[in-house]
Amino acid sequence: MDSIAKKLVHFCTQKPKIVYVVLLLLTLGFMAQIPRIQIDTDPENMLDAEHPARVFHNQVKTTFAMYDAIVVGVVDSSDPNGVFTQSSLTDISVITESIMSIDGVVSADLMSISTVDNISQTSTGTIRFEWMMPSPPASTAEALKIQENLARLPLLQDTLASQNGKAAAIYVPILDKNESYNIAEKIRSEISQLNGTADWYITGLPVAEDQFGFEMFIQMGISAPLAGLTIFILLFLFFRNIPLIIAPMIVAMATVLITMGALIGLGFTVHIMSSMIAIFLMPIAVVDSVHILSEFSDRYKPGKSLNDTIEEVVGHLFTPMLYTSVTSSVGFYSLMLTPIPPVQIFGAFVGSGILLAFIITIVFMPAYLSRMNETSLNKLQEVMHSQQGGSKIASFAKSLGSFALNNRFVLVASFAVVFAVSIWGINQIQINDNPVRWFKQNHEIRVADKVLNENFAGTYDAYIVLSTSDTLPPVSDIIFNDLPESLLPWAKERVTAFGDQAPSEQYQQLIIDSEDKLFADVSEEEDAYLSGLITILEKNLSSSKTFQSPEQLAYISSLQTHMQESGLVGKSNSLADVTKVVNRELRSGSAEDYQIPNSSQAVAQTLLQYQSSHRPNDLWHFVTPDFQQTLVWLQLTSGDNQDMTKVIDLVDNYVADNPLPQNIELGWAGKAYINVVWQDNMVAGMLDSLISAFVIVFIMMVILFRSLVFGVLAMLPLTITITFIYGLIGIIGKDYDMPIAVLSALTLGLSVDFAIHFLERARETYKQTQSISDTFSIMFDEPATAITRNALVIALGFTPLLFAPLVPYITVGVFLASIMAISALVTLLILPSVMTMAKKIVFK
Structure with missing residues (x-):
């Protein structure tokens, strides 16, 4: 020493x-x-805040207004009609109302049988959006009618209701995932007041992670003292x-x-x-x-x-x-x-x-x-040099x-x-x-995860995001082209007023401003210029809406079919599915018309119709307003990294065999992907x-x-x-x-x-x-x-x-x-x- x-x-x-x-x-x-x-x-914090995958994941959540969600499920295997009974559907309606009143829940985006629309045809070319369950059913016949209506909507089937009719789900989006445990506890409290015979479950990655944090805190207070006690006992046995x-x-x-x-x-x-x-x-x-x-x-x-x-x-x-x-x-x-x-x-x-x-x-x-x-030293000697200790x-x-x-x-x-x-x-x-x-097999989170993933398409989320690299030319490149001198002050004022607006918003606003200008007292030269400007803007704007194209939607639909057939993905929802459902109801209402419309204008018409529903903002979960980014929502029955990796490889192989359309890029987001x-x-x-x-x-x-x-x-x-x-x-x-x-x-x-x-x-x-x-x-x-x-x-x-x-x-x-x-x-x-x-x- x-x-x-x-x-x-x-x-x-x-x-x-x-x-x-x-x-x-x-x-x-x-x-x-x-x-x-x-x-x-x-688990997102396992990655640095500046990690590209995490940055992109957060951008996607913001762009498409996607929130972390708690999944509440109800299962009734004893009744022949499953959850489609007066009692169970009434309970679903009551619980849904209770959940929507909880602070921290994004009630506008909550998905439940009582908060979504039934899409149906009133006559050829006419479509109707009405609440799937505006009030609890008064009879078994009404309950079974709700089941029938859900079965006709691929967007909802296997997400809100299981195919066997034994289970239903409520997706509860939350503002702050760190509050998921508290929100889940409030939901459990509401469920405990029900008198029905069905079994209720709560799961989802946010609540699993937050519940782990709660139990981890308790475990910290137990394990360390117990370790200390164990060591103390051992040392006593050694040295007495x-x-x-x-x-x-x-x-x-x-x-x-x-x-x-x-x-x-x-x-x-x-x-x-x-x-x-x-x-x-x-x-x-x-x-x-x-x-x-x-x-x-x-x-x-x-x-x-x-x-x-x-x-x-x-x-x-x-x-x-x-x-x-x-x-x-x-x-x-x-x-x-x-x-x-x-x-x-x-x-x-x-x-x-x-x-x-x-x-x-x-x-x-x-x-x-x-x-x-x-005394202590002598006792130590006695112990260490005897047949004890x-x-x-x-x-x-x-x-x-x-x-x-x-x-x-x-x-x-x-x-x-x-x-x-x-x-x-x-x-x-x-x-x-x-x-x-991270929980034992008999833990309520683990049990809920097993039961709900057996009945539904999956409680784990991943997102495929398709983006176009095509960009609109700046408004200034168009507005000043062949501009009559008399309109120069008007044009400069318009360009200055746009500021940092998105290009598509600038185009939309300039079309409106140009049409307003036409109604004023303008010369023939100005009239011709403004009419030509509107035509150019509309043409550019229409061509920039990449994901209104039937060809692009057909590619997405084909990819979805490939994933579904693989058995690795429980279900996927996309803009293509929205257009198919609305197109079917606008036409014959039968299965043969469940297809993507054959023109961009027809696609635009279906989406316009969809926005007349009670949940118009749902469209923006699948596509951006400029139609230059679209999202495919994957539901997986497993949150294991191995399974998510298989899905990623599946998509990569598909894209290798079927190259993405020109100027289209594919990216991944979602909790299941971030974990990988x-x-x-x-x-x-x-x-x-x-x-x-x-x-x-x-x-x-x-x-x-x-x-x-x-x-x-x-x-x-x-x-x-x-x-x-x-x-x-x-x-x-x-x-x-x-x-x-x-x-x-x-x-x-x-x-x-x-x-x-x-x-x-x-x-x-x-x-x-x-x-x-x-x-x-x-x-x-x-x-x-x-x-x-x-x-x-x-x-x-x-x-x-x-x-x-x-x-x-x-x-x-x-x-x-x-x-x-x-x-x-x-x-x-x-x-x-x-x-x-x-x-x-x-x-x-």
């Missing part, structure tokens, strides 16, 4: 009260920030000395509170990843303390100077503890290389928390131990040593086979995530961060040991553990999701932790004994016992997560416990085996 560290430890043992006061003030200061906590579970084990618990609590306080105080929201910071740091923060306590209990003898023993122990452990802390933090800091902001924040604060834990340990543990009374762990560690040294060839061969199989398993990994799967984008970014980013961190840690190991051989040995447990864990994930078919991806950082940091302690102590011991057998005999005494204790503390420290109601927490708990157990076993089995087999190289 260098002179600065010696002086620091000496100061702490001489002035412990100063250490206590400073640590207390720091902890209280950062704790004061915690009440300012803000929860964020929006409550005053002694209070010290590492203080280190852990101070580390967690300061780190979380800093996170919140700096204005960062608590995302699903950062919510796990406390549970990650709690076990990791006590690791160095356990090493100190283990060696202190082994070295301290009655009558020996307490402070000298403390300084000797910390001095002996300072270098390996420093390097294990730095390498562990590097593993987490590597996450900052990913392009996912919440993962970057998680990595930064866990990495900083680990370094903070090291500093607090080095400062607080000497101060605390120096204040222990003689750590004797069973010590016996287990020694047995591992015997097994490793007696079966080294078998072990090395076995690990080689496991490594090879793991590499194959890694190639089987499937990248997939879905916020709804951030997952792809995460996987690529995690791979980059893992490789970078691996290289950095390897270089650090070579520098630490000043030996390439020992650097390679230190990386062995890490390499085997990472490949085994991720190979196992691929073999058992577990989806590679966000929590699994982040675990690579922990695996990298902590797997090398055990190896550093083992190798550093082995090398020092060999220098003293100059005997390989004696070295490993000593190594499988206190050092191996300390490693085993630490592995147990960290592994079991995460076990409270196994009882969480949220799947990501369970995943983290299971795999972290596995990682700790495997990395400790690999360290204690493979390192002595390889070191003895290659003793001529290792022990020069």
Whole structure:
């Protein structure tokens, strides 16, 4: 230990009260920030705000007035008529009215059987729009008539009503997705007052994400204290000395509170990843303390100077503890290389928390131990040197040593086979995530998702956006062409008045202004000019309305048919469907006229008719007013990334075989698509961060040991553990999701932790004994016992997560416990085996 560290430890043992006061003030200061906590579970925030996919997604939502929606479903499988009964339809009407009165609901866009139009024909060429259900039906016959009317409208069938008639849905658009949990709770309250026999469900990505945030907040308050309690119990079993084990618990609590306080105080929201910071740091923060306590209990003898023993122990452990802390933090800091902001924040604060834990340990543990009374120290000696306390762990560690040294060839061969199989398993990994799967299978959100997606075309949204690159020439290029001098002031005034209006709006306004001018007293020259100008403007405006073209709509319809036939898309709605329905009713009302009109003028007529409905603004969900952008709304029965990726590939292949019309571009938006984008970014980013961190840690190991051989040995447990864990994930078919991806950082940091302690102590011991057998005999005494204790503390420290109601927490708990157990076993089995087999190289 260098002179600065010696002086620091000496100061702490001489002035412990100063250490206590400073640590207390720091902890209280950062704790004061915690009440300012803000929860964020929006997967969109996995992408940077400036990411092109996210920017485009938000532009599409604004352009087409698309809102995040809660899906409310009602299912009645017991009645022969399903939900098309007086009772169920009355309940739907009542609930719809209640929902529309809730603050935060976009009532004008709410879709329910009682808020949409029935489109029908009164006579040839005449169309009628009337409410589908203006009031609840007075008889079963009326209820069945509503079902019949819905079945005739492809825009609504399988969206608002299932084909089997057993289910109906209400789509509740909301202004702020962060209010979805509160709105869902109000809807649940209204539903609870109904007396019907039908079952009601609430799902949708916004409510799933927001509900996860609510439950995550509760989980944070449960898991971290439970982890602390578990660690406390473990330490008591190890040392049987409550005053002694209070010290590492203080280190852990101070580390967690300061780190979380800093996170919140700096204005960062608590995302699903950062919510796990406390549970990650709690076990990791006590690791160095356990090493100190283990060696202190082994070295301290009655009558020996307490402070000298403390300084000797910390001095002996300072270098390996420093390097294990730095390498562990590097593993987490590597996450900052990913392009996912919440993962970057998680990595930064866990990495900083680990370094903070090291500093607090080095400062607080000497101060605390120096204040222990003689009674506690004597009791510690009795426990540690009797058949209590750590004797069973010590016996287990020694047995591992015997097994490793007696079966080294078998072990090395076995690990080689496991490594090879793991590499194959890694190639089987499937990248997939879905916020709804963050809940257990019996959770109401998960149950609702399953039931409603079995009955409807899908509750997951994705949007295909087609845009034209054709642009209208500026008005100024047209208005001043062959302009009579007498109209020059009028023309300049018109151009100036347009300002920043959209080109199509400028054209429309100029047509109106030109027609008004014609009604004034104008000369023949001015009359001819204005009439020609109006003709040119109307021609340009008509040709610019790309998606009024039957050819363009036919392409969209063909793409929709292809997607529907694939079975990957539950349903799609587009401008083409609107024109088909209205065209059918304008003509014969029969199926043969369910087709796109054969001219742009006829398409325009159908859309004009559609706008005379009770919901005229629905048209602008499918097309922009200038008809230069159109949207195809896809309903998917699965929110899994794998399924959305298949849809994207399907569309890409279709476009490759059937090229888009000239000057048309295709883009994607919607929550299901955004999830795919951030997952792809995460996987690529995690791979980059893992490789970078691996290289950095390897270089650090070579520098630490000043030996390439020992650097390679230190990386062995890490390499085997990472490949085994991720190979196992691929073999058992577990989806590679966000929590699994982040675990690579922990695996990298902590797997090398055990190896550093083992190798550093082995090398020092060999220098003293100059005997390989004696070295490993000593190594499988206190050092191996300390490693085993630490592995147990960290592994079991995460076990409270196994009882969480949220799947990501369970995943983290299971795999972290596995990682700790495997990395400790690999360290204690493979390192002595390889070191003895290659003793001529290792022990020069």
